[in-house]
Amino acid sequence: xxxxxxxxxxxxxxxxxxxQKEAAKYVDGPLLVLAGAGSGKTxxxxxxxxxxxxxxxxxxxxIAAVTFTNKAAREMKERVMSLVGKGGAKGLTxxxxxxxxxxxxxxxxxxxxxxxxxxxxxxxxxxxxxxDVMHREHGDDGDMIELVQNAISNLKNDLIAPxxxxxxxSTPQELLIAQTYSVYQRMLKAYxxxxxxxxxxxxxxxxxxxxxxLTRWQKKIRYLLVDEYQDTNTSQYELVKLLVGHRTxxxxxxxxxxxxxxxxxxxxxxxxLLKKDFPTLKIVKLEQNYRSTGLILNAAxxxxxxxxxxxxxxxxxxxxxxxxxxxxxxxxxxVEAERIATEIVERRLRYGCGYRDFAVLYRGNHQSRVIEMxxxxxxxxxxxxxxxxxxxxxxxxxxxxxxxxxxxxxxxxAFLRVINTPRREIGPTTIEKLGEYAAMRGISMxxxxxxxxxxxxxxPKALDRLRRFGHWLxxxxxxxxxxxxxxxxxxxxxxxxxxxxxxxxSGTPNQAERRMKNVxxxxxxxxxxxxxxxxxxxxxxxxxxxxKLILRDMMEQQEKEDExxxxxxxxxxxxxxxxxxxxxxxxxxxxLMPHRNSIEADTIEEERRLMYVGITRxxxxxxxxxxxxxxxxxxxxxTTHSRFLDELPxxxxxxxxxxxxxxxxxxxRGQETLSSLRNMLxxx
DNA sequence: TCTTGGTCCTTTTTT
DNA sequence: AGGACCAAGA
Numbered sequence: 228x229x230x231x232x233x234x235x236x237x238x239x240x241x242x243x244x245x246x247q248k249e250a251a252k253y254v255d256g257p258l259l260v261l262a263g264a265g266s267g268k269t270x271x272x273x274x275x276x277x278x279x280x281x282x283x284x285x286x287x288x289x290i291a292a293v294t295f296t297n298k299a300a301r302e303m304k305e306r307v308m309s310l311v312g313k314g315g316a317k318g319l320t321x322x323x324x325x326x327x328x329x330x331x332x333x334x335x336x337x338x339x340x341x342x343x344x345x346x347x348x349x350x351x352x353x354x355x356x357x358x359d360v361m362h363r364e365h366g367d368d369g370d371m372i373e374l375v376q377n378a379i380s381n382l383k384n385d386l387i388a389p390x391x392x393x394x395x396x397s398t399p400q401e402l403l404i405a406q407t408y409s410v411y412q413r414m415l416k417a418y419x420x421x422x423x424x425x426x427x428x429x430x431x432x433x434x435x436x437x438x439x440x441l442t443r444w445q446k447k448i449r450y451l452l453v454d455e456y457q458d459t460n461t462s463q464y465e466l467v468k469l470l471v472g473h474r475t476x477x478x479x480x481x482x483x484x485x486x487x488x489x490x491x492x493x494x495x496x497x498x499x500l501l502k503k504d505f506p507t508l509k510i511v512k513l514e515q516n517y518r519s520t521g522l523i524l525n526a527a528x529x530x531x532x533x534x535x536x537x538x539x540x541x542x543x544x545x546x547x548x549x550x551x552x553x554x555x556x557x558x559x560x561x562v563e564a565e566r567i568a569t570e571i572v573e574r575r576l577r578y579g580c581g582y583r584d585f586a587v588l589y590r591g592n593h594q595s596r597v598i599e600m601x602x603x604x605x606x607x608x609x610x611x612x613x614x615x616x617x618x619x620x621x622x623x624x625x626x627x628x629x630x631x632x633x634x635x636x637x638x639x640x641a642f643l644r645v646i647n648t649p650r651r652e653i654g655p656t657t658i659e660k661l662g663e664y665a666a667m668r669g670i671s672m673x674x675x676x677x678x679x680x681x682x683x684x685x686x687p688k689a690l691d692r693l694r695r696f697g698h699w700l701x702x703x704x705x706x707x708x709x710x711x712x713x714x715x716x717x718x719x720x721x722x723x724x725x726x727x728x729x730x731x732x733s734g735t736p737n738q739a740e741r742r743m744k745n746v747x748x749x750x751x752x753x754x755x756x757x758x759x760x761x762x763x764x765x766x767x768x769x770x771x772x773x774x775k776l777i778l779r780d781m782m783e784q785q786e787k788e789d790e791x792x793x794x795x796x797x798x799x800x801x802x803x804x805x806x807x808x809x810x811x812x813x814x815x816x817x818x819l820m821p822h823r824n825s826i827e828a829d830t831i832e833e834e835r836r837l838m839y840v841g842i843t844r845x846x847x848x849x850x851x852x853x854x855x856x857x858x859x860x861x862x863x864x865x866t867t868h869s870r871f872l873d874e875l876p877x878x879x880x881x882x883x884x885x886x887x888x889x890x891x892x893x894x895x896r897g898q899e900t901l902s903s904l905r906n907m908l909x910x911x
Numbered sequence: 912t913c914t915t916g917g918t919c920c921t922t923t924t925t926t
Numbered sequence: 927a928g929g930a931c932c933a934a935g936a
């Protein structure tokens with residue numbers, strides 16, 4: 228726009244260093260930005276988007292930025308908005324891969340072979356379907372379900388169709404997997420449903436088979452930016468390649484050292500494949516770190532040096548050396564947690580910082596238990612993030628089941644979840660007969676409830692109950708679509724007296740109340756989503772809202788919690804992309820970090836990257852802890868400290884308790900901490 | 912149909 | 927240690 232002609236830069240790139248500036252301004256061809264941890268890659272992406280809009284004159288409508296998490300997408304969108312204003316970012320796409328895929332399927336619904344009101348199944352639902360299929364087709368005991376589900380996911384990520392999988396299967400097990408995959412996929416189609424992997428695979432296959440559809444999307448998306456590129460899987464990369472085609476509008480940002488999702492199909496080698504697939508690829512490296520102290524960065528570099536590297540890169544920082552890294556050996560897991568808790572209390576006072584400045588990271592979600600207990604004991608507020616905490620809750624799954632059935636009556640998985648919850652006196656026999664009938668007629672179970680022809684199969688009483696349910700839900704559905712959807716949902720919840728059900732089935736009334744609060748929170752999220760969309764002039768139907776919920780895209784919860792002054796508890800995986808002044812990594816033991824499965828599967832390099840991610844989260848101090856004895860399955864087991872601790876530069880480390888500290892000494896150490904704590908409190 | 916008690920298994924990471 | 931699942935009783 229004219230601003231540029233007046234000689235005033237529309238986009239301010241002055242805060243970027245030369246490398247960053249180069250990456251932001253290079254638009255003549257495909258670009259790979261190798262961005263080390265803390266090197267300001269989000270600044271580069273957001274400013275590049277601003278540059279594309281403000282200087283290159285590309286309409287925001289034609290730009291898409293893709294990330295992996297909702298949180299990252301949200302943050303990116305906010306930062307772009309603050310750069311170019313709300314108006315300037317109008318129509319800009321900033322979303323997760325899965326959301327983009329969902330969008331594409333929505334727009335190309337019939338071509339993709341789906342009907343209106345399809346649902347997205349989460350992993351639990353899919354597992355249920357696979358369990359059914361394997362039970363029915365192979366009489367399987369259920370021991371292989373997880374394995375098969377994983378294998379199917381991998382096949383999908385690699386864009387392998389069921390019949391092809393059957394054709395190339397070379398072992399009985401592979402054949403079993405392929406056959407299950409085939410039936411599973413047919414069932415999804417029958418349910419008019421997709422799973423997470425389909426959200427990527429379906430659009431990709433669609434683009435491949437329908438050039439006219441692809442052309443339409445290529446016209447829409449003229450510049451594509453991909454964040455965390457090392458996390459893309461084959462089908463995601465294929466989607467990117469198809470969308471970009473022979474054009475130049477592609478910037479990808481990634482760091483091979485932070486590839487920690489190979490276990491779910493990510494292909495870090497996509498980074499080097501880029502060079503082959505786009506011969507004119509330009510590479511820019513961002514190596515200055517703006518986050519951590521020199522010692523922390525040095526430690527990270529030393530650890531990751533033990534991995535082979537395709538792209539050489541050396542992170543540096545000019546933020547001073549900082550404090551040495553602490554390693555604490557504790558007697559057992561309880562002492563470990565206690566130590567962390569007391570240290571946080573002490574340091575908060577010493578540094579005068581907030582609880583929010585501390586993060587405790589661990590390998591597996593179950594490890595949060597001990598530290599939670601100790602933080603509670605010291606009355607330290609904390610926020611546990613990640614896990615399936617919210618969506619894994621039964622009350623949420625119940626209500627989500629109703630919602631899914633509302634938008635897609637053919638969703639049998641949802642039907643089965645809710646048909647007798649709360650109790651409607653519809654037992655297994657009735658359900659089984661209904662299922663048989665539905666299968667025979669080739670219709671969904673929901674549709675079968677209100678059909679004539681069931682009379683011969685069922686007792687009149689059972690029949691009546693089924694029909695009542697069917698008609699009732701039909702009514703609610705009508706209301707949800709014609710009336711206020713939120714009111715319809717509320718009506719539904721009160722109709723089934725869900726609150727009463729919870730009261731009856733929760734241990735304590737208190738628990739029931741908490742669960743009900745979760746339900747209202749869910750309803751509230753829907754209502755907020757709809758009103759927010761209206762504000763922006765978008766439409767958000769109940770379907771949109773439910774899909775967003777399934778994809779865990781809920782804005783409000785996050786925002787509220789971000790403001791609270793709480794210690795952050797999360798897995799190492801969940802910590803990627805975040806930073807904290809003071810970081811604790813607990814459980815630095817062989818078999819735990821690196822995890823036993825990774826040792827057995829020989830994927831130590833990925834574990835090392837996980838370690839690297841953890842270390843590079845820290846801005847000021849880093850503390851690594853491990854326990855000499857750890858309770859495992861109820862029994863205290865001796866442990867060995869993690870090999871990664873030996874990879875740290877010894878001179879930059881204070882290792883407490885490495886040489887067998889006697890119980891005596893441990894005790895004394897505890898006393899010291901306690902008395903210093905007391906002094907500190909006295910000062911206040 | 913709902914409750915109870917016993918047994919067995921668990922713990923990697925997630926859109 | 928704790929949760930999930932299943933078999934047997936009220």
